[in-house]
Amino acid sequence: MQARYDRQIATWLIICAAIIVTMILLGGVTRLTRSGLSMVEWKPLMGIIPPLSEEAWLEVFEKYKQFPEYQKINKGMSLFQFQEIFMFEYLHRVLGRLIGLLFLVPFLFFYFTGRIKAGLTPKLAGMFVLGGLQGLLGWYMVKSGLVDNPRVSQYRLTAHLGTAVFIYAYILWVAWGLRYPSRTPTASQGLQRYASTLTVLVFLMILSGGLVAGTHAGHAYPTFPLMAGSFFPPGLYATDPMWLAAFEDLTTIQFNHRIFAYLIIVLISVFAVKAFSQVGIQDDAKRGLKLMLTLLVIQVSLGISTLLLHVPVPLAAAHQGGAVLLFTAVLYTTHRMRH
Structure with missing residues (x-):
């Protein structure tokens, strides 16, 4: 009976994780359409009710007009444009x-109803607390753009994105632990460590993408494979102190994101060769490997296309979604190799 309950809980968690992916995609579209600063108040309870009359819309619009995004970027926009x-x-x-x-x-x-097995309740409660903190972090991010500079902090945006992906990964990891029976790992310890390292690196690449998004660094060099006619563009790490360039210099931020991509392409390719050549790898891990390689090709194609076409909203959103799906495939493969 407990196995049945575990499958029910796993299904529920996977559904929650799928909706979080939708949330991440919608957040990306919100950023790409410069819509994130349109709501200048945070009302956790009453905020679910939108303006329902023209008078209410005009009141919300007047509040928006008091902030820098309207005054410096959108001055003169119509009510209809604001509603969008x-x-x-x-x-x-x-x-x-x-x-x-x-x-x-x-x-x-x-x-x-007593369906949660011993030791699982704290994990589930932790997920809920993390979700609440993520909401607070989202408002903290928005507040950074309601001051003199109408642009959210790239640090807060990256933290908000990273926390969302972390919660998503945690939920999936627990769900897979409930969904699949435990068995002795067939992958070598070296291969398991390799898979875990890949998971961390893809997560870090997503964070570097957050910095690209937060600084709009993707618009700086819409060329591939070179930047300003060179693999190492001029001005790389030219800040004082030098390390600050990785977080605030457009050239360095885009360069680092590209390097992350090159590194992951090589490491995933080597990992796949090693894994497929090892005898006894389980079929579910092999499926994860195949999915990982497929998504890697798609993600690279989306990244290059987004860059060359000057970051169109549909492609940029697909690129962000592709990163999450690639991360999911790597995480799944890691889980099946370790458990």
């Missing part, structure tokens, strides 16, 4: 609240 950007941010926030409800209600049901 407002709805992206509104839907992003509402989806966040919906995820909270979709997590809390089933969690309480499973808890009070």
